[in-house]
Amino acid sequence: MSIPFSDQLIGGALIGLASALLMRWHGRIFGVSGIVGALVKSETQDRNWRLSLVAGLVTGGIILRFVYPDAFPSTTGETPLLQLVLAGFLVGFGSVMGSGCTSGHGVCGISRFSKRSIIATMTFMATGAVTVFAVKTFFGHGG
Amino acid sequence: MIGNLRAFNAGIIFAIGLGIAGMTRPENVIGFLDVTDWRPALMFVMVGAIAVYSSFFWLVLPRLAKPTHGDKFQIPTSTVVDGKLIIGAVIFGAGWGIGGYCPGPALASLATLSTDALTVVASMLIGMKCQAMFSKK
Numbered sequence: 001m002s003i004p005f006s007d008q009l010i011g012g013a014l015i016g017l018a019s020a021l022l023m024r025w026h027g028r029i030f031g032v033s034g035i036v037g038a039l040v041k042s043e044t045q046d047r048n049w050r051l052s053l054v055a056g057l058v059t060g061g062i063i064l065r066f067v068y069p070d071a072f073p074s075t076t077g078e079t080p081l082l083q084l085v086l087a088g089f090l091v092g093f094g095s096v097m098g099s100g101c102t103s104g105h106g107v108c109g110i111s112r113f114s115k116r117s118i119i120a121t122m123t124f125m126a127t128g129a130v131t132v133f134a135v136k137t138f139f140g141h142g143g
Numbered sequence: 144m145i146g147n148l149r150a151f152n153a154g155i156i157f158a159i160g161l162g163i164a165g166m167t168r169p170e171n172v173i174g175f176l177d178v179t180d181w182r183p184a185l186m187f188v189m190v191g192a193i194a195v196y197s198s199f200f201w202l203v204l205p206r207l208a209k210p211t212h213g214d215k216f217q218i219p220t221s222t223v224v225d226g227k228l229i230i231g232a233v234i235f236g237a238g239w240g241i242g243g244y245c246p247g248p249a250l251a252s253l254a255t256l257s258t259d260a261l262t263v264v265a266s267m268l269i270g271m272k273c274q275a276m277f278s279k280k
Binding site: 005007008009010011012013014015016017018019020021022023024025026027028029030032033036037040041048049050051052053054055056057058059060061062063064065068071072073076077079081083084085086087088089090091092093094095096097098099101102103105106107108109110111112114115116119120121123124125126127128129130131132133135136 | 146147148149150151152153154155156157158159160161162163164165166167168169170173176177178179184185186187188189190191192193194195196197199200203204207209210211212213214215216217218219221222223224227228229230231232233234235236237238239240241242243244245246247249250251252253254255257258259260262263264265266267268269270271272273274275278
């Protein structure tokens with residue numbers, strides 16, 4: 001495609017559309033960490049739509065594998081296991097603690113002009129950048 | 144039932160958007176966060192997503208009475224910027240930078256059955272569970 005960054009804009013538009021549809025249908029913010037985070041709590045009652053949405057995310061991944069396999073890395077297993085464990089744990093812990101991740105704060109929250117979300121997004125992007133810099137500096141290109 | 148099917152469809156559309164946008168390749172995320180060799184492409188994912196969602200939120204949503212499945216639109220009302228928000232975002236950002244996965248792409252990547260995706264998602268769920276137990280005290 002010739003328009004610069006058209007893939008990113010189209011993909012982003014679909015993310016925005018899915019988020020709008022979830023609000024239209026269920027009255028909920030499309031925040032993946034919030035939707036999944038509630039599933040690990042025993043007191044959560046409304047599990048069905050949450051589980052269905054997660055199943056949709058995985059099914060979307062399966063569709064991508066067939067129609068656009070380049071969506072995923074061609075080689076995996078090169079990142080040290082401990083690095084992946086640490087990455088996943090911090091992402092889960094931090095996103096639930098901070099009430100949101102890239103989707104809930106970064107997309108939905110910024111669109112609502114939420115002060116909390118704008119500050120959270122600037123914070124996790126800045127920390128992400130510092131972390132990538134640190135990983136690159138101290139461990140070579142391990143990231 | 145139909146409500147669950149709709150949530151399922153929203154999940155599919157979201158994941159396909161992530162894939163087309165390049166968010167499901169951790170090296171793209173790392174490149175976006177790398178100030179020494181910055182690749183700005185993923186900035187435009189946010190531009191596209193915010194363009195669509197903010198249009199919906201400000202122009203369409205005010206005209207709607209209630210969601211199809213539910214009593215009301217549940218919009219966060221808190222405006223408090225506290226330590227929990229900031230420290231949570233710092234921890235999340237560190238994890239995002241270490242692995243290049245945020246929660247949505249991690250879950251969509253389960254479709255590959257790769258060790259990377261399975262490890263990240265399992266660890267992420269444990270992290271969420273720990274935070275839930277930690278905050279209860």
